[in-house]
Amino acid sequence: MRWISIGLGLAVTGVIGFFAVRELLIDPLYFFELFLGGLTRGSIYALIALGYTMVYGIIQLINFAHGEIYMIGAMTALIVASVLGLWGWNTAVIAILAFVFAIVYSCAYGFTVEKIAYKPLRHAPRLSALISAIGMSLFLQNYVMLAQTPEYLPFRTLIPDFHFWEPYAHIITSVELTIIITTVIVMILLGILIKFTRIGKAMRATAQDKVMAALLGINVNNVISATFVVGSATAAIGGVLIACHVGQINFFIGFLAGLKAFIAAVLGGIGSIPGAVLGSLVLGISESYFTGYFWSEYEDVFAFSILVLILIFRPSGILGKHDAQKV
Template sequence: MDFFFSLFMSGLTKGSIYALIALGYTMVYGIIALINFAHGEIYMIGAFIALIFTMHLSAPPVSMTGWTLLLTVAAIAAIYSGMYGWTVEKIAYQPLRGASRLAPLISAIGMSIFLQNYVQLVQTSNFLVFPDLIPQIELPLSWAKTLNRTNFIILIFTALSMATLTFFIKFTRMGMAMRAVAQDPTMAQLSGINLDRVISVTFIIGSVLAALGGLLIGCSIRQIDFYIGFLAGMKAFTAAVLGGIGSIPGAVIGALILGFAESFAAGYISSSYKDMVAFIILIIILTFRPGGIMGTTQTQKV
């Protein structure tokens, strides 16, 4: 039972990280039908910025520690990533609105290559140590002790993010605007919605989430390098599609399923085959539900 539970927990943690990144993918797709390959790199940049400012701020003369350090660094990383996301959108995607579906995709790939190499060149190709910024806290529940405190925070954060995001989409004006644009951009514009602004906000939100995910994963794994964006991005993208791309709860569900699939496959089948199992599950699910789990069946008007 312990074995199962341990695997369950690790699946949950993995799923949460994938979810944070998948949310960004799914939101952007919902709005402008683009698979933002560069999103994984924003996650990576977020982690890097967090590391840089941690080193900067924890050294004298500022010497911050504990919660102050964590929250300050988180804020800075979030702000910077938001800015990066916004800039990437303006440079690589906005000029391509209205072009075919594949042109922004290639542009996104180019951007992804650019950002990866940019960080590699200006920083280092080496792996970097990332300190665990989360201060010691007592975990109240006994089962939570299977999870260390960092992973626990990750879970809480993902749950909060999803709740906040859902609330935002459902109840705020901007959220409504986002839904409108996702449904029909032209009509939304005609209704007086500023398309550019909505898209920018979407990108910024997605980037902030990814960056915070990067920070948290840095704390959990204690190691980052310029390549993590690519790997995480692919997994998160798979998760988003699995859950039905364009749907926010779908992204989280897809991510969790992916996480669980990987963990249980590793534990019960073989660690070598776990990626394969995850992909096979994906194919099976998509064969029976072509729109993803939460996806709406696309009715096409003839």
């Protein structure tokens, strides 16, 4: 069995490698463009997937309302940018304030959602919290639809076309460049937060053993809240960036984005932060190549097929730890 899977894996890798090299030689620019497109998409998935994976790492909950936090971030940025735009403020100031407000609002929502929907259920069966998360997701979607509008809203980009970038704009747009750079910065900051700060240490301790952490004097409730806040902040950044990229938002954008990011998190090994980033990049880049070289009709089918395949051979994801758990 073991030799069969290794052989199969090698065969698949070989076939993919052969086609990749062939396409690279035929049209290197196109190959590279698709790679960058996939990198952008993967970066966005990664910003959202982090929230899923961090929350799962700490309280073993799939926070299905996370996609909605991303949507609320984008909505807030749109409202702030429109109001400040009416007052005629400077574009750079608007962009910064829109980001700040989006992050603050999303964090507030993430924090509140945890307190209302998950904290009372912390000792209930896992399924109850999961249902609560799905309910929260539906609630937030419908709340935004009723409080704002069901229609698509134009989102005028906060990131202008950089003049110095004009010669390369046909390969990768200024917005895409910003997305990739921002994601890298956020990842580095998050790494520092988790590795070197007190709260990061507390998060790791809580993830390993909640009871022991509490016995040692860590306020577990605060750590869990902090995890939701950090996850929401990265989702808000993702929300604003992708809204700048596609130029429109509505109440429903969180669903598909959240679903894809969730797949990415599972792909990389849910609970693992490097895994979420790796899973997102693998998903984004392979989707991009699939659309570019095969048929975009089956892009989602392909994304889910990768998930199924990886879970057959590595049930806990690419970088996941082995322990049998039910979702």
